[in-house]
Amino acid sequence: MAKTIDRIVKKEKEKDIVKKVYNKNQRLFVILEKIKLYTSRNGVLHGIKKIEINGQTATVTTHCGQTIEVRDSKNGRVGRWLRNRWLVEPCAKCKIPDWKLEKYSTTRFVKRRVR
Ligand SMILES: [Zn+2]
Numbered sequence: 426m427a428k429t430i431d432r433i434v435k436k437e438k439e440k441d442i443v444k445k446v447y448n449k450n451q452r453l454f455v456i457l458e459k460i461k462l463y464t465s466r467n468g469v470l471h472g473i474k475k476i477e478i479n480g481q482t483a484t485v486t487t488h489c490g491q492t493i494e495v496r497d498s499k500n501g502r503v504g505r506w507l508r509n510r511w512l513v514e515p516c517a518k519c520k521i522p523d524w525k526l527e528k529y530s531t532t533r534f535v536k537r538r539v540r
Contacts, residue, residue, distance in 0.1 A: 468513030
């Protein structure tokens with residue numbers, strides 16, 4: 426019974442993320458950890474299997490078995506790709522579920538107003 430409830434709660438949480446607005450100033454790793462997606466250099470969108478944060482860098486392991494070293498830079502390539510939702514194609518090997526791609530396309534990144 427408890428297991429079932431846990432599963433429902435988890436599903437509800439996932440639903441919550443769908444229309445979530447991420448603050449642009451948030452650490453890139455926090456965003457990566459939440460959306461579990463990573464855009465590679467050539468614009469292929471990979472699913473993140475594991476992310477290990479070590480200070481200013483993180484090691485991202487994709488579902489297709491790639492290990493990528495990522496720097497925490499909001500203005501870096503990855504941040505830009507993710508913010509603008511540019512992608513050439515989702516990785517075939519990662520098999521990113523449709524709901525995740527949909528979530529990615531509905532996620533908005535907003536810039537915090539700074540006075
Ligand atoms: Zn992949």
